[in-house]
Amino acid sequence: MSVTQPPLNSPDIRRLDPVLEPGHTYASVTDKIAAVVLTRPLGIGWLAGFTLAFGVVMLLFISIAWLVIKGVGIWGINIPIGWGFAIVNFVWWIGIGHAGTLISAILYLLNQKWRTSINRFAEAMTLFAVACAGLFPLIHTGRPWMAYYMFPYPSTMGIWPQFRSPLIWDVFAVSTYGTVSLLFWFVGLLPDLATLRDRAKSRYQQVIYGILSMGWRNSARHWHRYQSAYLLLAGLATPLVLSVHTVVSFDFAIAIVPGWHTTIFPPYFVAGAIYSGFAMVLTLAIPLRKAYGLEDFITMRHLENMAKVMLATGLIVAYGYFIEFFMAFYSGNKFDVFLAEQRLHGPYSHFYFALILCNILTPQLLWFEKVRRNVVALFLMSLVINTGMWLERFVIVVISLTRDFMPSAWGRYSPTFWDYSTFIGTLGLFVMLIFLFVRGLPAIAIAEMRELVHESDAKKGHT
Amino acid sequence: MTEHHSPLHGVMGEFETPEQLLAAARKAREVGYKHVDAYTPFPIEGLAHAIGFRWTAVPLITLIGGIGGGLTGFGLQYWCAAISYPMNIAGRPLNSWPAFIPVTFELTVLGASLFAVVGMLALNKLPQPYHPVFNVERFASASTDRFFLLIEAHDPKFNLAESSRFLQELSARHVSEVKDEE
Numbered sequence: 001m002s003v004t005q006p007p008l009n010s011p012d013i014r015r016l017d018p019v020l021e022p023g024h025t026y027a028s029v030t031d032k033i034a035a036v037v038l039t040r041p042l043g044i045g046w047l048a049g050f051t052l053a054f055g056v057v058m059l060l061f062i063s064i065a066w067l068v069i070k071g072v073g074i075w076g077i078n079i080p081i082g083w084g085f086a087i088v089n090f091v092w093w094i095g096i097g098h099a100g101t102l103i104s105a106i107l108y109l110l111n112q113k114w115r116t117s118i119n120r121f122a123e124a125m126t127l128f129a130v131a132c133a134g135l136f137p138l139i140h141t142g143r144p145w146m147a148y149y150m151f152p153y154p155s156t157m158g159i160w161p162q163f164r165s166p167l168i169w170d171v172f173a174v175s176t177y178g179t180v181s182l183l184f185w186f187v188g189l190l191p192d193l194a195t196l197r198d199r200a201k202s203r204y205q206q207v208i209y210g211i212l213s214m215g216w217r218n219s220a221r222h223w224h225r226y227q228s229a230y231l232l233l234a235g236l237a238t239p240l241v242l243s244v245h246t247v248v249s250f251d252f253a254i255a256i257v258p259g260w261h262t263t264i265f266p267p268y269f270v271a272g273a274i275y276s277g278f279a280m281v282l283t284l285a286i287p288l289r290k291a292y293g294l295e296d297f298i299t300m301r302h303l304e305n306m307a308k309v310m311l312a313t314g315l316i317v318a319y320g321y322f323i324e325f326f327m328a329f330y331s332g333n334k335f336d337v338f339l340a341e342q343r344l345h346g347p348y349s350h351f352y353f354a355l356i357l358c359n360i361l362t363p364q365l366l367w368f369e370k371v372r373r374n375v376v377a378l379f380l381m382s383l384v385i386n387t388g389m390w391l392e393r394f395v396i397v398v399i400s401l402t403r404d405f406m407p408s409a410w411g412r413y414s415p416t417f418w419d420y421s422t423f424i425g426t427l428g429l430f431v432m433l434i435f436l437f438v439r440g441l442p443a444i445a446i447a448e449m450r451e452l453v454h455e456s457d458a459k460k461g462h463t
Numbered sequence: 464m465t466e467h468h469s470p471l472h473g474v475m476g477e478f479e480t481p482e483q484l485l486a487a488a489r490k491a492r493e494v495g496y497k498h499v500d501a502y503t504p505f506p507i508e509g510l511a512h513a514i515g516f517r518w519t520a521v522p523l524i525t526l527i528g529g530i531g532g533g534l535t536g537f538g539l540q541y542w543c544a545a546i547s548y549p550m551n552i553a554g555r556p557l558n559s560w561p562a563f564i565p566v567t568f569e570l571t572v573l574g575a576s577l578f579a580v581v582g583m584l585a586l587n588k589l590p591q592p593y594h595p596v597f598n599v600e601r602f603a604s605a606s607t608d609r610f611f612l613l614i615e616a617h618d619p620k621f622n623l624a625e626s627s628r629f630l631q632e633l634s635a636r637h638v639s640e641v642k643d644e645e
Contacts, residue, residue: 220500224506
């Protein structure tokens with residue numbers, strides 16, 4: 001417009017970081033990603049990390065064994081607080097499990113190129129988080145070997161699950177989500193497993209990847225059907241990912257307990273799930289790109305975009321907190337008003353203020369470009385948000401249950417050693433699975449990276 | 464295996480860029496080859512079309528799976544709640560369909576997804592432990608950075624010498640015979 005406008009190639013104009021650093025070829029991206037799995041020797045870092053995580057998994061096994069021997073009385077739960085850590089952790093893990101499918105499905109439909117190098121391990125993260133999440137309701141039943149009661153099967157008693165209950169909806173939502181995420185992940189992996197099969201040097205690698213890749217041979221006919229199936233899966237997974245946390249929020253919202261019975265729950269649960277999911281992707285991506293030298297593929301562009309998604313979903317979550325308060329007072333319902341006051345002044349108010357600090361105040365730093373482009377700051381921020389999202393679920397579950405309608409039904413909740421050991425145990429399980437995944441399967445989608453190389457080459461050709 | 468016990472599966476040309484392969488595939492169709500296949504390290508737009516493959520049943524299979532899953536979901540709940548074990552709770556309707564929507568939705572998605580994946584694998588005839596193209600040593604690079612065009616031996620126009628020459632003229636960097644050792 002004006003004469004003073006700088007030319008297009010001026011260094012004064014900040015350009016977006018590329019989604020793939022320049023200079024890569026089909027072979028170089030393939031080599032680099034496949035080498036992590038096929039040829040790289042086991043480092044001391046991997047062994048130490050895996051051993052530590054494996055030790056923590058043993059803690060989980062001991063906790064579950066003791067639970068099976070003694071019953072759920074080893075936890076801090078009792079009437080009126082029957083839900084406690086098990087449900088807090090369930091909702092937290094399932095929320096984390098949302099980012100993978102969101103990145104893979106929704107960003108795929110929106111044609112976002114930056115999803116390519118983070119979708120694979122985000123999907124793996126989703127599967128492992130869903131596995132950790134599914135464990136909690138299972139062991140919370142106290143008799144996990146009776147869990148099949150929740151599925152509709154023709155029993156000699158002639159009775160059926162109560163399909164009008166959100167807890168049964170949850171069984172279907174979470175198991176469908178787990179299955180579809182696994183299918184989506186496997187379909188994405190298929191061409192990469194064939195790549196590993198073709199490059200494998202040792203016999204056992206050839207056999208394992210050969211079996212897993214099912215004889216995939218990169219034929220144009222295969223690719224055509226593959227792309228059709230992948231697109232359809234993305235389209236199916238998109239409403240699914242939004243439905244899962246909606247159904248989880250129904251577990252609360254359908255009940256009449258003060259603080260739970262609100263219509264804001266479904267959207268704000270979904271936003272919170274995406275918020276914590278992206279935080280967990282950052283928690284994993286930042287060390288991963290450093291440890292395996294993948295900075296060319298997971299660039300600042302990815303980290304910055306994820307920070308922006310966190311900022312946006314964090315604001316939706318903040319809006320949810322605000323509306324909860326607003327509706328409590330606007331409704332004039334004395335139980336809702338009382339619960340809102342209990343969040344601010346009750347025995348668990350320090351959890352509430354910690355939650356506001358972690359989930360609303362600290363993430364506002366993400367408005368600053370300096371913070372979004374600082375890897376260490378982002379890593380710390382992701383940990384803060386993960387903590388905040390855990391506190392959110394604690395506040396929702398515990399404060400409402402300890403302060404419902406009648407003072408005679410009020411109570412207090414304090415977790416025991418076994419509550420903590422089970423929770424920390426699932427963290428160990430998650431980390432251990434991530435460690436195994438990184439060395440056993442390509443952590444970045446190789447075929448999609450080659451496609452990205454092709455597209456960036458084509459773009460260069462036109463200019 | 465074939466009628467003539469011919470060990471030959473076809474001839475395969477190796478190309479360096481997707482554009483060369485695409486042009487070669489179009490040319491092969493133009494001169495009248497019917498049974499051609501192409502192998503690429505990533506999906507290439509228009510390639511399936513160029514080798515004469517237009518329609519895939521995957522979307523239809525997915526639709527069938529979705530409809531089947533949805534009907535199963537709703538039918539299951541209706542049957543349990545209204546037929547097999549009806550419970551009169553304060554006179555509320557037995558077919559309380561709004562409460563059945565979440566499970567119906569989940570099973571619709573589950574049915575469609577399972578059918579999409581299993582259908583895709585089945586149409587691709589996977590898992591398939593053996594295929595003659597793997598006998599070509601250079602074929603391993605089809606999953607890295609090489610692009611292959613295969614003219615199958617059972618094509619009516621196929622002739623080993625002529626088809627090989629045809630591929631060479633299309634700037635194929637290397638032409639190999641594909642033997643079927645089975």
